[in-house]
Amino acid sequence: MCLIMLLAGLLSFGPKESTTVNKIFTIINILVLVFVIIGGCIKGSIYNWNITAEMLLNITAEARNLSSAVNITSDYGAGGFMPYGFSGTLTGAATCFYAFVGFDCIATTGEEVKNPQKSIPIGIIMSLLICFLAYFGVSAALTLMVPYYLLDTHSPLPGAFEYVKWGAAKYFVSAGSLCALSTSLLGSMFPLPRLLFAMARDGLLFNVLAKLSKRQTPVVAMTIAGIISAILACIFDLRTLVDMISIGTLLAYSLVAICVIILRHQPDFSNKVGIEMNEEKHSRQTTGFSFRSLVIPLQFPTQQSSNIVTCCVGLIVILVCILSGVITYQLESIKAAEIWSIGCLVLIVLISTLAVFIIWRQPQNQKKASFMVPCLPLLPILSILINIYLMTQLNVAIWIRLSVWMAIGLLIYFCYGIRHSVEGKRHQDCSVPSPLGNEKPAEEENKDEMV
Incomplete structure (x- = not known):
């Protein structure tokens, strides 16, 4: 401590x-x-x-x-x-x-x-x-x-x-x-106070955590993080702390892999012309959802294609959790080639393959970033599979502690962060057309992009 x-x-x-x-x-x-x-x-x-x-x-x-x-x-x-x-x-x-x-x-x-x-x-x-x-x-x-x-x-x-x-x-x-x-x-x-600072700057946590010292370090976030870490070190033994860090890291990496897939297929609101062309093409082809949109990609992602990817990713995560549980707790049944276990594995693999194929056929955001994950969506899905399987190897007590910790975080998010999110407000401003004469100057838009 x-x-x-x-x-x-x-x-x-x-x-x-x-x-x-x-x-x-x-x-x-x-x-x-x-x-x-x-x-x-x-x-x-x-x-x-x-x-x-x-x-x-x-x-x-x-x-x-x-x-x-x-x-x-x-x-x-x-x-x-x-x-x-x-x-x-x-x-x-x-x-x-x-x-x-x-x-x-x-x-x-x-x-x-x-x-x-x-x-x-x-x-x-x-x-x-x-x-x-x-x-x-x-x-x-x-x-x-x-x-x-x-x-x-x-x-x-x-x-x-x-x-x-x-x-x-x-x-x-x-x-x-x-x-x-x-x-x-x-x-x-070292990274913990900077994560807290970045989340506070984005409005997800309290503004006091975004304050910097004269040396331009997040001193408030560092102080709070140090106090919480010291209290945890004083209460729990080393094995419990190690398991909590491991399961938290695995969960965080899994969420990052999920977000990589979802964000890559989000519509680029800066390219409104392409979005409008895609939406117009969709309206000519069908008035609602159609299976044609699952396999025939458009040039630019739309809100419908983004929702399809999100649903497929959620389905894959559920299937991976079921697969990890079956392999962890029913391994002997799989080795014995019991019909129910083999049938369950085959069904999970087929549905997962179909979901991956649908994600692959959806259009990706054409905006280039400084860092882009290759081999999408196979590499993030492989990361999700490995991380979730490793999480299932940890004992039930660690899962209970993780659930309590996640409940505290979700409580803070839904009571404060979701209403103060800077990115959420910007997303709403971009998705709703500005009234005539209220458009931002080009210099101000560039400043927002840099932020």
């Missing part, structure tokens, strides 16, 4: 000061990671990746008979390289998804970067690569040094070096762990 408040105070000074501290901690982290990986290669044994099921049964029997055997559970899996199978790996991936929260930091600092079109893609790709190599290397070294069933879940790295008789190294690794914790907190807390 004290560490969070200290880092919140550091972040309130501005990105330059916090970035300098973060660089120092990161250098220490890299040195510790390299040391752990090299130490794992020296003291590790490939035997720990080839533990058989018979050996696990003997260990389980000894653990039940010996009272001195502590912190050892009776379920060790099947042994080998992936003792808990592919499903166990996905469950671990869902829990460890908090490791990728730092990408929010890259995306939310676009306004503070000199050349975001170049820096942001490079930053995301390099962060992905570095995170993968770091977690892959440390996990491999850790499980090579210590059998996986003997790992200390509270402090695995120092415990591993003590297990291999490198007692002095555990202090160096512990110091590196504290630096890693600090950089993780900085990476999590």
